[in-house]
Amino acid sequence: MNWNFPYCPDAPNWTIDWQAIEGEFAWLRSLADCPQDPQYHAEGNVLIHTKLVCEALIELPQWRALNPTERSVLFAAALLHDVAKPATTQTDTDGAISSKGHVLQGAKMAQQILWDLQVPFREREAIVALVKYGSLPLWFWDKPNPEKSVIKTSQIIRCDMLSLLAEADVTGRHCSDQAQLYERIAFFREFCQENRCFDRPRAFPSDHSRFLYFQKENGNPDYLAYDDTRLEVVMMSGLPGAGKDTWVQANLPHWPVIALDELRKTMRIAPDEDQSAVVNTAKALAKEYMRTEKSFVWNATNISRQLRCSLIRQFANYQAKIRIVYLEAPWEELLTRNSKRIAKLPENVLYKMKGRLEVPNITEAQAVDWVVN
Template sequence: MLWSFPHCPNETDWSINWPALEAEFNWLRSLADCPQDPRYHAEGDVLIHTKLVYEALVALPQWRALPATERSVLFAAALLHDIAKPASTQREADGSITSKGHVLQGAKMAQEILWDLHVPLKQREAIVALVKYGSLPLWFWDKPNPERAVIKASQIVRCDLLSLLAEADVRGRYCNDQAQLLERIDFFREFCQENHCFEQPRMFPSAHSRFVYFQKEDGNPNYEAYDDTRLQVVIMSGLPSAGKDTWIQENLPDSLVISLDELRQKLGIDPEDDQGVVTNAAKAIAKEYLRSGQSFVWNATNLSRQLRCMLIRLFASYQARIHIVYLEAPWPELLRRNRDHPAKVPEKVLYRMKNRLEVPDITEAQVVDWVVLG
């Protein structure tokens, strides 16, 4: 069954049902009366801008030509692209209006909203990525390494869709430099095409070459890295009760497993206490396996990219091949499983963990699997 976002226009009717959208989504109504700097957004508040972006997007022939699911993904991203501005907007001492940090904060808010709407994982993360990288077509050339910036983005979200969202964003504002901004987007499209990453992810000679490329800041995407890995580490990722133990039992029943939950119980550490002792004990066991060349599973929540990267650097330094398995369950099902679990996590802790969640992407490891259970 194809997924579609509520009230997304289609070929039978390209009109936008604003009353239905505002009635269904109270967070959309929160954009009203949020001011913007008139030098860059003379059209008015954030809701006015969002409506203009929508109208611009739906009018684009390239958007109308997309398959229905991709149209919905872009439509949702346009709806959410400035969702964090009300929380981050402030008036500076010189009278200017800023909204610093609204992009990253907006990506997190979008993930929460879409999860509550039961948007499927693949489409949800595509929308979140569009919100997160939506301004890249305008500013990619200012990055320290523009080539790496667009190649990385292409692994996570389609750059042609990014360019359409950016174009709609620019056409949905009143500003003196609109023509120059549209030129930047055209330059972005050409640059992505030159780097073979416009309508598809940039391909690498191998999965290991891709992994090596993203471990460095100045790598060559054409370099075929010699695969010197001698063992595999499977890093589990997912909220408590997402099904990590079950997945390991069903897919890797004979593997060595380092379980932080088991170590936590053995050491008598509460989930809300400092986990440093547990982590250090787990790393000590892991180093024994790594030194002896034994493959193993690292079973923990591993919710943040920063934490996963620290582990990956450690394991890769011992020539380990990294395989991340991310598991997810619908939120009501996850809460039910947690309540029935003998070592259940306090729900307030579970909600905090959900807010910290960063779903792994393919730039982190040689292999990444995303599994929805239940």
Template sequence: MSWKLTDNKDWLSLEQQFRWVQDMNNVAQHRLHHEEGDVAIHTRMVLEALQQQPDYQALSMTEQEVLWTAALMHDVEKRSTSVDEGEGQITSKGHARRGEYTVRTILYKDVPAPFHIRETIAALVRYHGLPIWVMERENPAKKVCEASLRVNTRMLKMLSVSDIQGRICRDKASLMESAELFEMLCREQDCWGKTRDFATNHARFHYFRTENSYINYVPHDDFKCEVTLLSGLPGMGKDYYLSTLSQDIPVISLDAIRRKCKVSPTDKSANGRVVQEAKEEARNYLRKGQSFVWNATNISQQMRSQLIDLFITYGAKVKIVYIEKPYEVWRKQNREREFMVPEPVLDAMLGRLEIPQLTEAHEVVYLTL
């Protein structure tokens, strides 16, 4: 059976089913860009425009559901980011990024979706404005290639076109022109409707990790060791995963260091010392060319990036292993742990979760159910 957000897509029913749909009412928008009214009115118009597109009608039922859900949720966090700057000047900076987190939480906890479907919808919400603004971004070619690793750019354009058509504004023609330029750029970069291919994983990693890099450059693979960076919320099963590894490999565990030093996970000042001790242990392995595993939550891109910078300085290949279990299984596993994490803490961490992406490491493995 294919996944659906809901069988009843009538707007009044959606408001009754989902609080976040109710919240769209009376969220004002910039008068110049949205003469039609609030976010609820705009979203209904976007859904209507999407379903009228011949390209949308030609999609599979699952693809239609994914795109429809993304359209419904694309402005879900204007409720939390909109700021009235006076005289109808309303901004909602960061609503797409925050919307990605909200989508991930809703489709993990409240209306569970398969991992790849959830992350596709989250990516569509995150990038829904890219086709309109891509030519104003720094290095637009790299930006569309990055987006293609997460979402089908053809579907992204369909969402963006619906976003444009589902509003009343005076610059609609120029916005549609921007969407066409987005398609042209994707075709030029060989990522229209597909993932941008790279000759090797190292070539992909180098391109996204290096400023002003040439997209077709293929660096020589000359790794001295491999570092496996685990990522996942507390209680997802990272320790169990380590127990299944066939080879005997050193593990740097932040939790083990905390327990050795009798440091609470909530003690931020002490945690800094824990991380420094772990990094020094990592340097010892890296200097010797010894492969190892770094075992910690690593749920933010910023934290992973800092560690990966360290690892590649010593010539290591980096593999991220992301581990996730269904919501109810996760909570049960946490309750059964020797060192249980309070559930409000887990909820807060879930709301900040950033799934590792292919741009971050030489290899990314998703162990999900």
């Protein structure tokens, strides 16, 4: 089903109803109270900048040529790209204004805002990715490995859409280095085209080749890696109540399951107590399965990318092929399911977990399934 942001401009008028948008979204109105350093944003506060960015975006012929859903995704990203600046902006003693960390925090805020708006999963995550990687076209060449940066990003969000957002962002600011910023975006477009990842994800010879490329520092994206995997680990991921246990029972009923919830019950350790003993027991079981080349399910919330990557490295050392299965249900459904559980979580704890959620992406494993209700 195609999704359209209700306030996204459309033909033939291509105009933005700012009164309606500001009237609905308090987070947008709050941008008016957030100043910016005039050296980089002489146009004024963050709301002024955001409006200029949106106006610049809808004037781009490349944006108007996109389908309605793609236009909506980019327009929503332009609205949200600086949403965290009020929470991160500081004024130094010398009068300089900065907002360090606003990009990553903005991506998290955008995910929560869009979840509450019930934006479909695929479009929500595309908007979040645009907010998170929106400045890449301006700074990709400063990365330790620019090639890997753009190839990795292309697996998550289209680089041509990133370049459109970046172009609108530069047009919507008054600064002395605007011409140089446009040059960087043009270079980004050329570089992505050279690496065959401008309007689509960079293709790899195999899923295993892709996995190894992102696990190593200086890999070759065209190298066909020999698949030496000996077993498979299915890693479940999702908030409590998302349906992980049900999915395992329906799809892998005969596989051994390492379930952290079950270990807690057996070991009589509450979720809010020290979990080191539970985790160590789970890892010991996993090692035993892997030594005997037996595939298994690792069933836990696994909502943190850092935690997933740590486990995946350990599994890969035993030549395991990793498949992540991420499950998601509507927030109200999660609350209902949680209330019926014997070991239910306090609602504020569940909400905090939702705020920490990092949805898995295809760069983390040989396969990722997104099962969204």
